[in-house]
Amino acid sequence: MTRLRARLATIGIGAALVAALTVFFLESRVDTARPREAAAEVQAFAQREATLNRDLVLARHGYLPHVDPLVAHMRGLEAQALRLRLLAEGLAEPWRGDAQAVLAVLEEDLAAKDSHIDAFKSRNAVLHASLSYIPVAIDEAVRDLASARLSDADRLHAERAAARLLRAAHDLAGPRPELAIGTAVVAAAELKAYTTGGSAILAQTVDTVLAHLEMILDTREALDDHLRAATAPAMEPQARRLDAVFSAAFSAAAERAATFRGLLFTAAVLLVVYLGAILARLRAKASDLARTNADLRQEMESRAAAEDQLAITNKVFERAVEGVIVADADGRIVSVNPAFTAITGVRPDDAIGRHWGGLTLDARADQDFPAIWRAARKVGHWQGEVWNTRPDGSEYAIMLTVTMIENWEGRPRSYVAVFHDVTDAKASAEELHFRTYHDALTRLPNRAMVRNRLAMAIQLRKPDEKVALALFDLDNFRTLNDGLGHAAGDALIREVGQRLTAVVDVDVHTVGRLGGDEFALVLRGFTEVQQTVAVLRQAFQELARPLSLDGHEVYVTASVGVAVHPTDGRDAEALLKNADVALARAKEAGGNTFQFYTQDMEAAVFRRLTLEADLRRALKRTEFALAYQPKVCGTTGQVLGLEALVRWVPQGRPMVSPAEFIPVAEQTGLIVPLGAWILQEACTFAEHLRRQGFADLTIAVNLSARQFRERTLIDDVAAALARSGLPPANLELEITESMVMGDVEQSRATLQRLKAMGLRVAVDDFGTGYSSLSYLKRFPLDALKIDQSFVRDLTTEADDRSIVAAIISLARSLGLKVVAEGVETQAHFDFLRAGSCDVMQGYLISRPLMATDITAFLRRHCDGWRPDGHPAASPWPTATTALARPPAEEQPAIA
Amino acid sequence: MPVLADPATSLPLVRRARLLTGLALAGGLLLLTAVAARAGDPAALAAPVPPPSDAAGLPSGEPVEPLPVTVAVDPRLADLGRHLFFDPRLSGDRTLSCASCHDVGNGGDDGRALAEGSAGTRPFNTPSIFNTALHARYGWTGHTKSLTEQVGHAVEEEMAGRWDDIAARLRQDPVYGRLASQGLAEDRLKAALAAYVATLVTPDSPFDRWLGGDTTAIDEDARRGYALFKSYGCASCHQGRAVGGTMIQKVGLFRPFFPRRSTVPESDLGRFAVTGREEDRHAFKVPSLRNVAQTAPYLHDGSIQTLEGAVRVMGYYQLGRSLTDGDVADITAFLRTLTGRPPGTARPPVREPAS
Helix, strand or coil: CHHHHHHHHHHHHHHHHHHHHHHHHHHCCCCCHHHHHHHHHHHHHHHHHHHHHHHHHHHHCCCCCCCHHHHHHHHHHHHHHHHHHHHHHCCCCCHHHHHHHHHHHHHHHHHHHHHHHHHHHHHHHHHHHHHHHHHHHHHHHHHHHHHCCCCHHHHHHHHHHHHHHHHHHHHHCCCCCHHHHHHHHHHHHHHHHHHCCCCHHHHHHHHHHHHHHHHHHHHHHHHHHHHHHHHCCCHHHHHHHHHHHHHHHHHHHHHHHHHHHHHHHHHHHHHHHHHHHHHHHHHHHHHHHHHHHHHHHHHHHHHHHHHHHHHHHHHHHHHCCCEEEEEECCCEEEEECHHHHHHHCCCHHHHCCCEHHHHCCCCCHHHCHHHHHHHHHHHCEEEEEEEEECCCCCEEEEEEEEEEEECCCCCEEEEEEEEEECHHHHHHHHHHHHHHHECCCCCCECHHHHHHHHHHHHHHCCCCCEEEEEEEEECCHHHHHHHHCHHHHHHHHHHHHHHHHHHCCCCCCEEEEEECCEEEEEEEEECCHHHHHHHHHHHHHHHHCCEEECCEEECCCEEEEEEEECCCCCCHHHHHHHHHHHHHHHHHCCCCCEEECCHHHHHHHHHHHHHHHHHHHHHHHCCEEEEEEEEEECCCCCEEEEEEEEEECCCCCCCECHHHHHHHHHHHCCHHHHHHHHHHHHHHHHHHHHHCCCCCCEEEEECCHHHHHCCCHHHHHHHHHHHHCCCHHHEEEEEEHHHHHCCHHHHHHHHHHHHHCCCEEEEEEECCCCCCHHHHHHCCCCEEEECHHHHHCCCCCHHHHHHHHHHHHHHHHHCCEEEECCCCCHHHHHHHHHCCCCEEECCCCCCCEEHHHHHHHHHHCCCCCCCCCCCCCCCCHHHHHHHHCCCCCCCCCCC | CCCCCCHHHHHHHHHHHHHHHHHHHHHHHHHHHHHHHHCCCHHHHHCCCCCCCCCCCCCCCCCECCCCCCCCCCHHHHHHHHHHHCCHHHCCCCCCCHHHHCCCCCCCCCCCCCCEECCEECCCCCCCCCCHHHCCCECCCCCECCHHHHHHHHHHHHCCCCHHHHHHHHHCCHHHHHHCCCCCCHHHHHHHHHHHHHCCCCCCCHHHHHHCCCCCCCCHHHHHHHHHHHHCCHHHCCCECCCCCCCEEECCCCCCCCCCCCCCHHHHCECHHHHCCHHHCCEEECCCCCCHHHCCCECCCCCECCHHHHHHHHHHHHCCCCCCHHHHHHHHHHHHCCCCCCCCCCCCCCCCCCC
16 A cells, blocks of 8 residues: 555656656747847838838928838838737737737827828828929910910019919929918919909919919928828837837746756756666665575576486486496496496496496406596596407497596595497597508508608617518509509509518518509518528519409519618618619619619719719710611521611710610600711711612611600601601611500501601510500501510520510511511521521621721622621621620610 | 565556656657647738838839739739639629629729629729739728728628638538638638739730830820820829829819719718718729729719710819810820730639529
């Protein structure tokens, strides 16, 4: 009840304040336009009245052509009076009454003025009509005098009177008419007197004059009275009074407004205070309520939260992926969740009641469960990874967290163990580790791993033990890969990896793939280098087994470079580098062999670098020369052609073997200018011979792989022919199988262009590379040159005999000539001739000869070479074989 | 007091306080609006016709000056007035409209000697309604001082109309609903009529053109007539832009005009009937001579049929002389040049007088 009343009172106060605010606001407004308007109106009224008075005076004296201005001023004054009345009505009492009283007087005066002006106007009109007419009438009277029957004296008097009257009439219109009045009256009387009895017309005229004069005189005074009356009521004081009333009223209004503004401000302040008070009260009440509510809510919430928590915990416990074990203070299992069973394979019945330390079956020594439990009890917490075994025997890894829960005294109350299965995660981590250090294709250790193993082997080696690194590089892998496809190449690599792995015990030694077709073998735990060689031999045997790829039978050979610690390198890096050098040497040696690193090799590397510099200089100085080895017909012995072979004799130094400098030239690109020079030189020499009568000789020039790929080849050939003048048919280019197998289409195009020029093309070293018959068929070839390695062992190796026979038969079927190289003995010659080999070349016929010697050779055998014909001319069989046998490194001018 | 206080109870308290404040503010706003709306201009209705300007162009020194081309009034008010002017519902018996006597197509009067009002023949000749905005008094006796007063007089006295009835009648008509959005009170109707009448000016007469400098606008006779008009003193009264209408003058200044006739003796008293002053006996408003050639017959009782007759009567009684035939011919020639361009007023759709 009290509250209700208080509330009503509060609302009442608020409403009253708002109402007061509204009223005060309305009352505090000040109309600033109205006072100005009122002042202006009063001013204008007074001004207009003055103007009207002025115009009245002007009209009185005939200076106003018409009275329109008077009418306008009067109307204006009336309109202004009306506006003033409206303004006055807007005033507050008592000023309204005052203003209205003043206005009443003003309006009364105005009405009186109007009335007087009316009278003034009509009289003024009459006056001025007469004033303007009198001269006309006097004029007429004088005219009538002339014809009147009057005595001359009377006429003269009359005329004089008329003249005086005229002047007086003029003066009457002037500013001081008083003086003229008497004169006019006397003159008029005289005129009347002297004209009496003149004539009727004259009398009428004179009467008119007199009537008008009379009218003037009658009107004048009344007119002036009205004028005075019209201008007399000085309205200015009234206007001033009105102005005063207005100012008083407006300043009072302004004061009142100011008062209300004050009140407005006060009310506004009160309202703000009131609202503030209400707000404060509300807030206080609200915060009281909020506190009470918050307390209750907190209690409810904590209860609900506890329940929720319990429910959630239960749910988490039941549904968690993590296994949970709850044990009491003594470590006896109180409860486990389903995930526990899922991970450990232990049923809840088997677990509950047991000590949880007993769950461990096969943990590592430092992480058995009792130990973990002890740690947890000691520090309250344990976390780690644990391997364990399920009852069914499978192993699993878990990430385990054990937390001790204390009771209020801080003593252990229970233990909670949470864990999740990390077996898979660990497996992935291991896989990642594996990938980082293993080659994906062969799953063998990769270069990084090999290096690690190597480093480890060096580190762990016993004093008398050695560590060997053998680098394997497959011979001609690229050709195989290109020819059979990458899938086949991958299969080949995998197979090689497997074979190498089979050779050694990988627990002790390491087999790795360094990339591409390069493998590495790290051998450890041996004392004699011979043991290494045994392993390598075994590896070679293993690799030598034929390999079936895509239905093709493929043979793989490898070049191997070996470096041995501690003699060949102190650390892994040095071993790798030196094994590489040895490998390069093995490759240079033709592959399918192994090479141990020697100090000489380092010197060889150095030599190679200096060689390059020398080669560049040699090209500039033309330190090269060509040797020519004759080729003869297998049946007739006729000299068919010469093979040009390059020789380098640096100034002041011994000759450098082509086997040494050609690879360097090839690597550095110097082979291109060198090749061009050889072409030119060979052509020029051939043309020289042709001019000397050896017209049918064919000059054969070897092309290098690089030269063959070069775009300028065609131009170089054409230029050589053009400059020398040699017919194209006399030039034969020798290429190798591997050169054309790279980009088959490009090679075919190049060969076709060369053929189109009219040249001959022969395949050199046939039988050593990977030959595809289908390609062979597609290339425009003229001859095959059987590699000298087959010819060399022709007499001893049955295999080589059959290979040579096969090549000859193959060439036959393709319509190609067959050239045999390396024919050194009569036995070779006989065998080849029996096998219908077309052309023979070798030390049996002639060693390569310099230009001057070749001319002599040709002259000597101009009618055909005979093995038994000119023993002196050629290095002949048995006697000179040892001497004449070409050095191992003797190769064609361009490999 | 319950332990857990209902939080809802505190809400209406706040809401109620807000509601009250809102209401009070809204009330204040309404008050303000009302105060603002009260502001208006009552002067607009009180003076629908602006006072004629006192300076019509450069002072020429001539007693006659050209008429203004237009008179500035509220066009909406004038349009309402135009409808009223032609509306017979303004008369008590719905037979007469203002236009019944003031034919705006022909001189602004009715051509009769005496006016025919609702109560029969009136004692005065109908004056022209043209150019009356420039007059100082209205009616032959000058009984009214403004057009507003005069239209009131005409409707009430001549047409027997009652403003309440008129408003009631017009309210039925949707046309007035559109025209008179601010109501059909007496003040407004009178103001509208006055505003419309003020627009009825006849500028561009030959004489005005001559005054404006067009020397061929009037002929020799008229020019001589204008000279006589001035020198004989006619222009003393018939002057200004309306060539009259601005003063009261006694008829029979030089010779007694009355009691020459007795057809309408009550009207012969002139302004005396209004003021009761002896000096106003036989005094009448000086009529405007604009379009005078079209407003025969002449004088307050329509007793003079021709313009020449009127000129002779005026000369004889007012100027005290007998004008020669030549003078009369010249003066009438001049007076005929005062006929201006009739106001281009479109008559609103014809309203059939209610049967």
